[in-house]
Amino acid sequence: MTHHTSGQAAMPSGQVSRCQGCSLCSHCLPLGLAAGDLEQFDAIIRRPRPLKRGASLVRQGEPFTSLYVVRSGSFKQVVADAGYREHVTHFLLPSEVAGLDAVGEAIHPTSVVALESSFVCELPFGSLEALGDRLPALRGALYRCMSQELHRDQHLHCLLAFATAERRLASFLLDMSERHAARGYSPYGFQLAMSRSDIGSFLGLALETVSRLMSRFQRHGLLELGGREVSLLDLSALEALAEQGKASR
Incomplete structure (x- = not known):
């Protein structure tokens, strides 16, 4: 280089x-x-x-x-x-x-x-x-x-050891939201440049599980997907999912 x-x-x-x-x-x-x-x-x-x-x-x-x-x-x-x-x-x-x-x-x-x-x-x-x-x-x-x-x-480490698949994905989306907001970008809409396979690898989930959960979150009105673009429609619901994972410990 x-x-x-x-x-x-x-x-x-x-x-x-x-x-x-x-x-x-x-x-x-x-x-x-x-x-x-x-x-x-x-x-x-x-x-x-x-x-x-x-x-x-x-x-x-x-x-x-x-x-x-x-x-x-x-x-x-x-x-x-x-x-x-x-x-x-x-x-x-x-x-x-x-x-x-x-x-x-x-x-x-x-x-x-x-x-x-x-x-x-x-x-x-x-x-x-x-x-x-x-x-x-x-x-x-x-x-x-x-x-x-x-x-x-x-x-x-704590996330992968204790959280369900739903809570892992909710925590991931919230983390991305917070990191975009910290840089002055919108916390509600951003591009996920990584593939769903990469997300699955990061969260210890199968590709099929990530795709199924993304679709479920969309059906339940938590987010909207458009290619690599994701819009978070209900941050409070995602936060509730992530907090349930903490409470279970």
């Missing part, structure tokens, strides 16, 4: 950094950095060309050298078992960070694959660590991202 590396020289006074000009800046890793600090962060970023749908950003077993912030599009994180069967472990949306599961390791334990035409900002980890030593706010933001990743993994 060809990388376009930004220069390390300081920006002319008054010039807006590329991070400052990005619509995701208020949700991204450098959130809260002062303008001067943001320029230093901007200087370490490498921006590869866009990835097409199905292209691998990183592959399981590859050396870990960088983190990647999703600027546009979306990705799935997958792990292959001993039988080379792939299991989806996470979905990544704009402003989220890929590669956190490899921090502290020599290799990537999972692959990250584009679900659609996507664009990422590459952060060489050595440069990021060095900058974090000088900018405590950036180091704190990185720790928060890692903590959120751990919390997400714990939530998924």
Whole structure:
């Protein structure tokens, strides 16, 4: 993959950094950095060309050298078992960070694959660590991202261990709704770039189960489907389904 590396020289006074000009800046890793600090962060970023749908950003077993912030599009994180069967472990949306599961390791334990035409900002980890030593706010933001990743993994473990299929799907849809809302998008209508097979893999459900439940939710007026587009019509009912799963524990 060809990388376009930004220069390390300081920006002319008054010039807006590329991070400052990005619509995701208020949700991204450098959130809260002062303008001067943001320029230093901007200087370490490498921006590869866009990835097409199905292209691998990183592959399981590859050396870990960088983190990647999703600027546009979306990705799935997958792990292959001993039988080379792939299991989806996470979905990544704009402003989220890929590669956190490899921090502290020599290799990537999972692959990250584009679900659609996507664009990422590459952060060489050595440069990021060095900058974090000088900018405590950036180091704190990185720790928060890692903590959120751990919390997400714990939530998924509980979901798959205790929840029914209905509750798993309701929780997934609510999670996608909340993550879109946090980025300033509509919590009621969004595109699911991942396939139903990917959703099933993530939730530990068969493809047929996901399709059947989606149709049932639509019949019951919880949502409306139009290709990859989903409109959530009754968030309170979906929340009730998800809460029942928690109550059962």
